[in-house]
Amino acid sequence: MPCQVVILCGGMGSRLGNLTKSTPKPLLDIGGQTFLDFLMKDLCRFGFSSILLLAGYEGNKIYDRFHNKKILGVPIEVQVCAHQNGTGGDLLDHLNILDDDFLIVNGDSWVDTNYLNFYQFVLRQKRAEVCEGSILLKSDPEYRRYGAVQVEGLKVKAFLEKVDLKPQLDTNLINTGIYYFSKKLLLTYRRSSEKVSLERDMIPYFVEREEIGYQVLPNETFFIDIGIPETFRYACAFLNKHSTRPAIFFDRDNTLVFDSGYNHDASNIQWVPGAKHLIKALNDAGCYVFIITNQGGVAKGFYTEATVDIFHETMQRQLQMIGAHIDEFKYCVHHQDINLDGKKVDCCRRKPNPGMLTEIINDWPINAKKSLVIGDKHTDVLAGKCIGLTGLLINNSSRSLFEHVLEICGELNVFK
Ligand SMILES: [Mg+2]
């Protein structure tokens, strides 16, 4: 947990004219990076297990750029689909490399959401045996460009792609193009031709059989696709701004998890009360949440980097159980008292030095004025202070971490 993500990147992008003459739409540059780089980093921060890109038009360019690469530790596989079998056909043609359950997103649109909330939702639907597939919806009064969706009870009742017969539907719910399927469900699709469209053939087929549930995003959720010149230009101008967020940098030991000295046993992680729900509240509020931790125990030979990685993967899995995540973990393995290669290492990354913080600030679009460094030691706060970040020294004895941090976030106007 959580699952594989399949990104559909096959389209011709013909509505963008010359822009996509020799470049697949997901590889268009939107203000300094390709749209696909932007989209995948946004997905990978939630800790999905792997990404499968199903490419088509000019697919070799996507293959060359991403195949066998990793983003934030998440492995990426690219399949170039040469048969023009449509989005549904591409899925069916790759059953052998799909996991038991997977999220599907479009390679030309972005929804600013906590995907783990949708994932939690679909798992509940599955456990309750409601259905094996779900769609993420959003209300939008100007829905005509998108698929319109009518719901009843727990299920999608009607699904109409693009213009079709939409005036007949009494709904303002649109399809965001984000789906969850189990492979089990996909296997029940009766394929009547080689070419299968996910939106025109496959989903209506499942909807008719009452197999599709849904979750509706809050009205204000930001959603964009780059399919037409107007929205593409908008994305170029504003996507960076929309993804710029406050960041909360947590120390790890005795801030989020208890530590009795050189904490490294992943089978015995003791969270500070309220810490996991605090992280979820920050995720849902649209903040980035990072962990920066000194792990001098590696320099001292008490444990290895692999041990630290497993500890962090375990923390991430435990957070995902409640729909929370850490965007990135950073740690420094050095210790100023330990000789490496015959000299003492005073690493610029070890707190109170700010190296780990500056790495993150260079890699992510962060609103530094609204950001906060939180730790149980003066060295944690000092690391932030020397690059101008607000620090919060927590004192576990006085009041809960949760209340304390939320209060400071309120003062910094973190929650807009
Ligand atoms: Mg600490």
Ligand SMILES: [Zn+2]
């Ligand atoms: Zn270091």
